[in-house]
Amino acid sequence: MNAAETENGADGGPMLLELRDIAVEYGAVRALDGVSLGVRRGEVVAVMGPNGAGKSTVLKAVMGLAPVVAGSVHWRQRLLAAATHEIVREGIAFVPQGRRVFTHLTIAENLEMGCLYLNDRAEKARRLDSVMELFPILHQKRRDLASQMSGGQQQMLALGRGLMASPELLLLDEPTLGLAPIIVTEVFQKVAEISHRLNTTIMVVEHNIKGVLNIVDRAYILDKGAVVHNGTPQSIRDTDILTQVFLGSG
Numbered sequence: 175m176n177a178a179e180t181e182n183g184a185d186g187g188p189m190l191l192e193l194r195d196i197a198v199e200y201g202a203v204r205a206l207d208g209v210s211l212g213v214r215r216g217e218v219v220a221v222m223g224p225n226g227a228g229k230s231t232v233l234k235a236v237m238g239l240a241p242v243v244a245g246s247v248h249w250r251q252r253l254l255a256a257a258t259h260e261i262v263r264e265g266i267a268f269v270p271q272g273r274r275v276f277t278h279l280t281i282a283e284n285l286e287m288g289c290l291y292l293n294d295r296a297e298k299a300r301r302l303d304s305v306m307e308l309f310p311i312l313h314q315k316r317r318d319l320a321s322q323m324s325g326g327q328q329q330m331l332a333l334g335r336g337l338m339a340s341p342e343l344l345l346l347d348e349p350t351l352g353l354a355p356i357i358v359t360e361v362f363q364k365v366a367e368i369s370h371r372l373n374t375t376i377m378v379v380e381h382n383i384k385g386v387l388n389i390v391d392r393a394y395i396l397d398k399g400a401v402v403h404n405g406t407p408q409s410i411r412d413t414d415i416l417t418q419v420f421l422g423s424g
């Protein structure tokens with residue numbers, strides 16, 4: 175833990191989700207090397223860094239999808255020991271990179287996939303209404319196949335499907351990847367709206383640094399499997415850390 179994190183810890187209270195000294199190895203490749211980071215209840219936190227820095231691996235380590243060789247993940251200040259398929263019931267929803275929607279299913283069916291474990295039909299209907307209210311386009315197209323949607327709409331669908339789990343924490347991996355600039359802005363606005371309206375805690379992995387810094391409370395910068403900086407968006411804009419990391423890695 176560096177000085178900035180200690181300061182934040184003093185004002186901000188305990189972490190809702192916390193990675194402590196996590197190391198991940200894919201065979202001979204050490205993808206994360208002693209990564210400590212976290213998000214407090216109600217925060218929107220970004221994990222940024224160049225390609226290959228280990229951003230996706232951070233989220234996969236939480237979800238039990240990465241070979242963690244050292245360190246621990248804490249959820250509500252307890253060791254997170256749930257199996258991958260049980261984590262959603264703990265209150266964590268994961269929207270992976272590449273918006274993997276089910277193209278042969280309708281929009282409504284895709285959304286229902288987000289809470290398969292839920293048997294309460296009334297609750298399912300209530301969540302569907304609430305997600306469609308947040309994303310009017312999903313309501314409008316609810317009977318269309320997901321394959322008929324644009325990339326931006328599919329990203330909204332992937333976000334909506336995550337929210338169907340009614341999560342306390344949403345983990346988003348590169349939600350703006352490959353989208354046109356105007357759609358990127360729209361996606362970031364939706365992420366901010368989810369935080370404000372639903373009070374969902376959010377950890378978002380992003381390559382698109384400029385856009386994401388506008389909507390987050392804090393950000394971590396990852397380079398070559400290690401956290402090289404963390405702080406408020408302003409503290410990050412005030413340093414040349416982004417230039418160093420993003421240009422230095424080329």
Ligand SMILES: Nc1ncnc2c1ncn2[C@@H]1O[C@H](COP(=O)(O)OP(=O)(O)O)[C@@H](O)[C@H]1O
Pocket residue numbers: 200203204205223224225226227228229230231232
């Ligand atoms: N399944 C895998 N097998 C081997 N190496 C991997 C695997 N997944 C990721 N890596 C490597 O781990 C490092 C971090 O990858 P990743 O977390 O996907 O980075 P990012 O999301 O920041 O682009 C990279 O060097 C990548 O090549």
Ligand SMILES: [Mg+2]
Pocket residue numbers: 229230231271348
């Ligand atoms: Mg990635």
